[in-house]
Amino acid sequence: MIVVVEGPSASGKTTWCRTHFPDQTVWEHSVSGSFEAPDREKDPKGAAEYWSEKNRARWRLALEMEARHGLAICDTDPFKLHYIWSLWQIRHGDHRDWEHEARINREMFAAGELGIADLFLVSLPDIETLRRQNAGDTSRRRGHFELHAQLTEPLREWYQAISTEDPARVVWSHPDGGLTIDQLALGVRDERTGTALFDRIIGALPGDSGSPEGGDRC
Numbered sequence: 001m002i003v004v005v006e007g008p009s010a011s012g013k014t015t016w017c018r019t020h021f022p023d024q025t026v027w028e029h030s031v032s033g034s035f036e037a038p039d040r041e042k043d044p045k046g047a048a049e050y051w052s053e054k055n056r057a058r059w060r061l062a063l064e065m066e067a068r069h070g071l072a073i074c075d076t077d078p079f080k081l082h083y084i085w086s087l088w089q090i091r092h093g094d095h096r097d098w099e100h101e102a103r104i105n106r107e108m109f110a111a112g113e114l115g116i117a118d119l120f121l122v123s124l125p126d127i128e129t130l131r132r133q134n135a136g137d138t139s140r141r142r143g144h145f146e147l148h149a150q151l152t153e154p155l156r157e158w159y160q161a162i163s164t165e166d167p168a169r170v171v172w173s174h175p176d177g178g179l180t181i182d183q184l185a186l187g188v189r190d191e192r193t194g195t196a197l198f199d200r201i202i203g204a205l206p207g208d209s210g211s212p213e214g215g216d217r218c
Contacts, residue, residue, distance in 0.1 A: 048100035086154035115193035
């Protein structure tokens with residue numbers, strides 16, 4: 001079973017993972033790049049390829065962790081296409097960037113190289129709570145915190161779209177006691193990957209996100 005712990009910056013993702021599953025977690029920064037990420041303005045396709053490859057690498061690590069331990073916890077979603085979509089929703093990203101990255105992610109779903117987790121724990125505190133938690137955490141510096149704190153509502157919409165596949169597999173909190181027996185009993189999804197699943201999730205998003213299945217819209 002693969003479990004994703006998600007939420008905006010300073011929502012407590014890493015703390016939850018360290019508290020409950022320190023030895024079974026695929027950390028957000030567990031995949032280091034061999035080179036600096038391309039600038040989205042100067043090289044939008046290169047940036048999309050770079051970040052999509054990080055998604056694929058973290059999904060592979062989650063599968064390897066699951067194979068070893070029966071359970072993998074992901075500190076943020078390996079299928080992090082939600083980030084560029086959320087930036088677009090709050091007018092800090094370009095639809096062109098969304099289409100580039102969505103098309104590459106769809107190709108990875110088609111190849112079975114990327115997928116959706118079996119359970120999502122999504123905490124969405126209000127912005128004042130996020131600011132208070134960020135100020136109280138002296139263990140790390142969060143770049144672009146104020147921007148990332150604005151992604152709460154798009155994240156809600158993204159995981160509401162994923163919940164259309166099975167509402168029981170999206171939990172709107174980071175449970176204080178860890179995972180329950182009932183949550184673990186959900187087990188592995190019948191369908192984790194593939195273009196049909198990808199298209200249903202993108203199709204459930206609000207607005208005109210569209211499904212990037214070919215064409216020359218970029």
